[in-house]
Amino acid sequence: MVVVKWILIALAVLVLAALGVSQLGWLGGTAPTDLGVNNGRLKPPALTPNSVSSQASLYPDHPQRAFAQIAPLALQGDGPSTLAKLKAILQARGDVAVVKSEPDYLYVRYTSRWMRFVDDVEFWFDPVQQVIQVRSASRIGKGDMGVNRARVESLRASLSGAATSP
Known part of the structure; x- marks a missing residue:
């Protein structure tokens, strides 16, 4: 009984320490410096299974190509108006910060x-x-439990007028 009590105390301390470290931003990773469009391509998917990209098939030798592949987003009007709609959907969320917004490109950060x-x-x-290419990637870790894929699919649904929020 005493051993169980100490194990529970140790677990509680570990959880509190992890939350403390995370609140200090130590789990946020480093902002990438190579994002954007280069020769008609977004950055390749991550080398670990924690990203998705609608352009993963452009990298045939990439180890995560098959896992990372996701369909691009359909236009809702023209490209700039579709990106404006996406931006509005994203700005309505509390966990998203718009980092860069141009008529043909949008970069946001989820926390x-x-x-x-x-x-x-x-x-x-x-x-x-004539589509919106998308790339969503975690900064740290080896997996994301499907969060990036679910996020893009939810945004797809929101953009097309479904009731689901991103």
Whole structure:
């Protein structure tokens, strides 16, 4: 009984320490410096299974290509108006900060509520394909428990007028 009590105390201390570290921003990772569009491409998916990209198929030798592939977002009007709608949807959320907004490109940063993990999400109007290319990636860790994929699918639903929020 005494051993169980000490184990529970130790677990409680670990949880509180993790929350304290996270609130200091130590789990947010480092902001990438290589985001944006380069030769008609967003950055490749992460090398670990914690990102999704509508352009993953452009990187045939990438180890996460199949896992990371997600469909681009359909236009709701033209490219700039679709990105404006996305921006409005995202700004209505408390966990999103708009980092860069241009007529054909949008970069936002999601921060999780409790652990303060940061994910970087990019949207680009691809004038050749006539879609919004998307890339969503966690800054740290090896997995994301499907958060980035679910986020993009929820945004897809919100953009098309469904009741689901991103």
